[in-house]
Amino acid sequence: MSTKQKDIQIPDFRFTPTIDKVGVEERVARIQTRSIKGESKIQGMKMVLNMIDLTTLEGKDTPGKVKQMCYKAQHLHEAYPDCPTVAAVCVYPSMVKIAKEALGNSNVKVASVSTAFPSGQAPREVKIMDTKFAVEQGADEIDMVISRGKFLSGEYNFVFDEIAAIKEACGKARLKVILETGELVTLDNVRKASEIAMYAGADFIKTSTGKIQPAATMQVTYVMLMAIKDYFNKTGIMIGMKPAGGISTSKLALHNLLMVKETLGENWLDNHWFRFGASSLANDVLMQLMKSKTGVYQSGDYFSLD
Amino acid sequence: MTRLSVLKTYKIYIGGQFPRTESGRYYSPLDAAGKPLANVCLSSRKDLRNAVVAARKAFGGWSERAAFNRGQILYRIAEMLEGRRSQFVEELMLQGAIEKAANQEVDLSIDRLVYYSGWTDKYQQIFSAVNPVASSHFNFSVLEPMGVVGVVAPQNSSLIGLVSTIIPIVAGGNTVVVLASEKLPLCAVTFAEVLQTSDVPGGIINILTGTEKELIEQFGSHMDINAVLYAGDTAENYKTLQVLAADSVKRIVKFKLNPSDETAENPYLIQDFQEVKTTWHPIENIGGSSSNY
Numbered sequence: 147m148s149t150k151q152k153d154i155q156i157p158d159f160r161f162t163p164t165i166d167k168v169g170v171e172e173r174v175a176r177i178q179t180r181s182i183k184g185e186s187k188i189q190g191m192k193m194v195l196n197m198i199d200l201t202t203l204e205g206k207d208t209p210g211k212v213k214q215m216c217y218k219a220q221h222l223h224e225a226y227p228d229c230p231t232v233a234a235v236c237v238y239p240s241m242v243k244i245a246k247e248a249l250g251n252s253n254v255k256v257a258s259v260s261t262a263f264p265s266g267q268a269p270r271e272v273k274i275m276d277t278k279f280a281v282e283q284g285a286d287e288i289d290m291v292i293s294r295g296k297f298l299s300g301e302y303n304f305v306f307d308e309i310a311a312i313k314e315a316c317g318k319a320r321l322k323v324i325l326e327t328g329e330l331v332t333l334d335n336v337r338k339a340s341e342i343a344m345y346a347g348a349d350f351i352k353t354s355t356g357k358i359q360p361a362a363t364m365q366v367t368y369v370m371l372m373a374i375k376d377y378f379n380k381t382g383i384m385i386g387m388k389p390a391g392g393i394s395t396s397k398l399a400l401h402n403l404l405m406v407k408e409t410l411g412e413n414w415l416d417n418h419w420f421r422f423g424a425s426s427l428a429n430d431v432l433m434q435l436m437k438s439k440t441g442v443y444q445s446g447d448y449f450s451l452d
Numbered sequence: 453m454t455r456l457s458v459l460k461t462y463k464i465y466i467g468g469q470f471p472r473t474e475s476g477r478y479y480s481p482l483d484a485a486g487k488p489l490a491n492v493c494l495s496s497r498k499d500l501r502n503a504v505v506a507a508r509k510a511f512g513g514w515s516e517r518a519a520f521n522r523g524q525i526l527y528r529i530a531e532m533l534e535g536r537r538s539q540f541v542e543e544l545m546l547q548g549a550i551e552k553a554a555n556q557e558v559d560l561s562i563d564r565l566v567y568y569s570g571w572t573d574k575y576q577q578i579f580s581a582v583n584p585v586a587s588s589h590f591n592f593s594v595l596e597p598m599g600v601v602g603v604v605a606p607q608n609s610s611l612i613g614l615v616s617t618i619i620p621i622v623a624g625g626n627t628v629v630v631l632a633s634e635k636l637p638l639c640a641v642t643f644a645e646v647l648q649t650s651d652v653p654g655g656i657i658n659i660l661t662g663t664e665k666e667l668i669e670q671f672g673s674h675m676d677i678n679a680v681l682y683a684g685d686t687a688e689n690y691k692t693l694q695v696l697a698a699d700s701v702k703r704i705v706k707f708k709l710n711p712s713d714e715t716a717e718n719p720y721l722i723q724d725f726q727e728v729k730t731t732w733h734p735i736e737n738i739g740g741s742s743s744n745y
Contacts, residue, residue, distance in 0.1 A: 445675035
């Protein structure tokens with residue numbers, strides 16, 4: 147367990163607060179009726195770009211694909227002046243070295259999934275080795291998955307210990323804990339898993355692997371943001387949030403930002419504390435930015451392939 | 453007690469669904485006697501954008517479908533149209549046609565659908581070619597659909613104008629976003645209901661109602677529309693299209709036939725929205741063999 151947490155009283159996870167599902171849905175629906183226009187939309191979209199973890203997590207990934215993506219991470223769209231870079235690229239451990247080399251000394255970080263992503267069905271030693279390998283290869287951030295099977299059968303201590311062990315293996319790398327909310331069934335479970343992850347040492351909590359539907363719904367993200375808020379109020383420690391999977395339009399991304407601002411405040415509106423895990427979101431945002439600049443609706447034909 | 457009749461809401465058709473216009477605006481076209489016919493959506497440029505997104509999404513699946521299957525689906529539209537002919541006749545008469553003319557228009561529309569359903573797996577043979585070349589290549593040219601095609605339907609026709617302009621384009625594997633006649637929009641919306649109950653996947657044909665004046669610039673400038681068929685009768689709008697199309701280098705075609713004419717159908721209308729792809733396929737030197745392509 148990291149030093150910052152040694153004084154914190156760990157609660158009994160059987161008694162985490164339950165979630166008012168109807169209330170969450172209403173709150174989210176209200177946020178989604180908001181319309182963000184003009185200059186604030188442009189600022190918001192640039193912020194979105196800067197918060198993206200450009201992701202490729204496929205069995206068919208090749209060094210070429212990863213290099214191409216790393217180039218894109220640094221040069222999103224040459225035709226748009228002052229375009230920010232994305233926050234990080236997210237790859238499998240075997241691709242970390244390639245990504246690290248391709249990114250050179252740019253500010254773009256390399257995140258690596260680990261712990262037998264995406265299922266997490268492997269012994270703990272394997273998961274720790276997986277994590278250590280990724281860190282040795284140069285990963286700045288580790289995206290681990292929790293053992294959903296253990297969680298659902300009530301073995302919260304197992305899940306907690308596992309996260310703590312991986313946190314230790316991470317060393318200096320920041321740890322994002324993927325809850326895979328699509329498999330957790332209820333919002334109550336999402337809240338519980340969020341708390342377990344935060345108390346066990348997560349630097350970030352993340353909704354999904356992107357391999358399971360539904361992924362990052364607004365409802366789930368809202369519940370996790372509220373968990374972060376409560377944790378912050380209790381301990382004074384800021385935890386990051388990363389919705390991943392299913393956020394492919396700039397409108398949805400802006401609504402997410404709005405939700406972050408209204409639940410956690412402006413301190414979280416920074417890519418150190420908030421990220422989008424996405425592959426096709428960047429192009430949609432770029433197309434919107436170009437639309438604002440030229441006044442003409444854009445075509446995917448003129449933007450780089452994901 | 454007299455019963456209040458339930459009036460139909462005429463909505464637009466995007467991606468296989470019937471949303472109201474995003475703008476929330478309506479207009480009321482008038483019948484011959486100057487009485488309002490219905491409240492019809494006045495589509496905005498955002499509706500056009502949404503329609504293009506739906507059309508682009510549907511393009512891959514539609515263009516890769518077997519040509520024969522596209523024909524089957526077009527034939528199915530004809531079948532469904534036949535089943536609802538009385539509704540179309542009624543609407544045509546509401547919009548000022550006499551009964552005989554209305555019946556003829558529906559007949560012709562059904563026949564035209566059948567006509568193009570037959571062409572889907574045949575135009576390729578007519579327009580493709582094996583080209584003689586001097587090197588050791590098998591060189592051939594085939595047609596490929598262009599992508600998303602915008603259509604501005606004829607103003608003076610409610611049903612047959614719509615069918616005659618959009619069907620050859622989708623027969624060729626394109627997806628369309630069509631702006632229906634401003635004055636005579638009723639059949640377009642009912643035709644969308646026919647499409648939805650046929651086997652046409654959502655997004656292949658998207659139907660908007662509204663004014664040419666408002667949407668013509670968007671049809672011209674939208675980067676993701678690959679071509680536009682203009683069947684309206686405003687020279688100025690046609691010119692606007694041509695000027696704005698320069699940026700995305702889209703093809704602009706004018707529909708010159710009278711759709712009510714029985715002969716206003718031919719495979720060249722399919723060819724209008726096709727690109728030619730030529731392939732040089734290396735082969736062993738076949739010089740001296742009997743075939744000399």
